[in-house]
Amino acid sequence: MKIIESVDELKNEIAKVKWFPREKNPLVSSNYPRLNYECGCGDKHLLEYAVFDLVAPPAKFIFQCENDYLTAVKVKGLFKQKSIELWSCKLDLFSKAFK
Numbered sequence: 001m002k003i004i005e006s007v008d009e010l011k012n013e014i015a016k017v018k019w020f021p022r023e024k025n026p027l028v029s030s031n032y033p034r035l036n037y038e039c040g041c042g043d044k045h046l047l048e049y050a051v052f053d054l055v056a057p058p059a060k061f062i063f064q065c066e067n068d069y070l071t072a073v074k075v076k077g078l079f080k081q082k083s084i085e086l087w088s089c090k091l092d093l094f095s096k097a098f099k
Contacts (some may be wrong), residue, residue, distance in 0.1 A: 040088025
């Protein structure tokens with residue numbers, strides 16, 4: 001997983017994917033029982049309980065953890081899902097980039 005540490009690098013990563021706010025499609029769900037992702041904070045978190053506000057098709061999420069990290073995750077697979085961590089950054093870096 002790529003750890004992003006600069007505003008410009010974060011803006012470039014965000015621009016690569018057409019992210020949109022979750023409220024534009026409230027039916028989007030990260031309910032993948034027992035599937036976890038490795039966060040930039042170093043912990044693993046369950047997707048079904050993770051907080052997210054940004055999504056992208058077909059199954060991409062930007063999760064925010066309780067340790068103030070954001071991690072972009074792609075879920076792959078139909079019958080057996082796998083999480084693929086795309087990148088992670090600290091929450092304050094995201095806030096600086098998108099004020």
